[in-house]
Amino acid sequence: MTELSADSEEQVRASYQRLWNFQTNAGALVTTGAVIMIPLAIPALMLGLAGGTAVFALFGGAWLHMRARKLNREIASPQPASRGTGEAPDLEHTSNASQIEPQAGLVPLVVGSSLLALNVIIEISFTNDLRGIPTFYGTPSNTNAGISMTMGLSTFLDILAFSTIGLAMLIYAIVIKKRISKRRLWVIVGITVVQLLFVQAQLAPVIARGLGPNAAGAKLVSQMDASARTMEWIQTQDLPKGFEGAEPNYYQEEVNARWSAQSMPLNEDSLERICESVISYAIDLGATDWADKHSKTTGAVTDPIGTKAGCLSALNGYPKLKVQRHAVASPEFILAGTSKDGDGSPFAVQLTLLKQGSLGDSPNAWIYELRIHTTYNEDPLTFSGGLAQGDIEINDLLTLIGQERLANPDRNPTDPVFVREILKSYSHPLDIQVVESTPGVANRLDLTNSEGLHICLAIDPWDEAEHGIEDPGYGYGFGFMEDLNVLKGYGNAIEGGCKK
Secondary structure (H helix, E strand, O other), rough: HHHHHHOOHHHHHHHHHHHHHHHHHEEEEHHHHHHHHHHHHHHHOOHHHHHHHHHHHHHHHHHHHHHHHHHHHHHHOOOOOOOOOOOOOOOHHHHHHOOOOOOOOOHHHHHHHHHHHHHHHHHHHHHHHOOOOHHHHHHOOOOHHHHHHHHHHHHHHHHHHHHHHHHHHHHHHHOOOHHOHHHHHHHHHHHHHHHOOOOOOOHHHHHHHOOOOOOOOOOOHHHHHHHHHHHHHHHOOOOOOOEEEOOOOOEEEEOOOEEEEOOOEEEOOHHHHHHHHHHHHHHHHHHHEEEOOOOOOOEEEOHHHHHHHHHHHHHHOOOOOHHHHHHHOOOOOEEEEEEOOOOOOOOEEEEEEOOOOOOOOOOOOOEEEEEEEEEOOOOOOOOOOOOHHHHHHHHHHHHHHHHHHHOOOOOOOOHHHHHHHOOOOOOOOOOOEEEEEEEOOEEEEEOOOOOOOEEEEOOOOOOHHOOOOOOOOOOOOOOEOOOOOOOEEEEEEEOOOOOO
């Protein structure tokens, strides 16, 4: 501060200018931060002391900067004659006659340009995505869930964050406008205004519809139209005897069209008759190959004996339960090929047995379901997906124990002798140790599945009050709990086994 009391007016002016330039830059940055913090203030305060400190520092700093600007204007106003000269000091020139600085305004210019460029790039990306979605050009126009969520999130972030930053940069530029050339200032204003008006994901649908689908999108649109025509043709063909098509007639997800049909409830399995009629139906549509998801085998319809055997294998793969209360499904038998209509679309017919339980509208009946769909851009005969082998082993174990308990309601479900009897019929070669949480209460199993997962599995009796339903006997859930001290229920587990 001693430099401001020097006798040389030039030295005072230079010293003051250095101090004010620092204050201008620091204050503008703090004010910019305060503007950005406006929409984030409440979430920040919810973080407690750390968030409150940040909010107080930014808004307090912005207020101090406003006070400093007021003091600067007072200093710059005309003053009485200065000591020793008989003339008023030219402090107005000191504070207001700042020279244009070549680097001034580069930060808001670069930030504003970057935000605008980012908006343009994102809009181009969304436009390309939309041009590749065939349903976007349908009536009504639809996009997939992924792109819809991404576009909505992008719009939200643009309004909440990018627009706030752009506005803050504009305010910063205005604050230091005396040090920026007029041309650069107007460029900053123009870029920022365009960036604020250019809200992400708003122009992409208009541009995409105007440009039409791209090459990939046009191909998908063509496939979608062909799928619809093929499904309309399939619906003109007679279904296998006893089957009735579902309503509505068919629907499309993206490219492929889908339809389903179901048999009347039957009092006997009729597996051979159903297989023969469905195989004949699929061959008439154009099927050439098949897959049995139970035995995981494939073949060609040119081998009629093998085709029928594959169908019987799949349908016979339904879970055989001693006490069946609810419907269970068999593995799928799939017939696939190229449709014999003019479009020649790839298609598949999936046959499944829905064996009904003792509860429901058709107790213990046999119902068969056909799912017919075009298969553009997919392999209908693949065996990928489904549960991992380790999960299958645990699910089968839970089903076995649950079934035996339902079939033997007079036995104590946690009797160690009874539990060991049940495990003798378990089909998977796993080493399972029966664990008694208290003497005579066998309600835990220590095992390692084929994938190396070592767990302690709770097998407490089914608690209808806790689950809200009676014991289903099949389809039990498998989950994890924190430790042995809280392990309970049926199908819950903890990793590491049952030893404490």
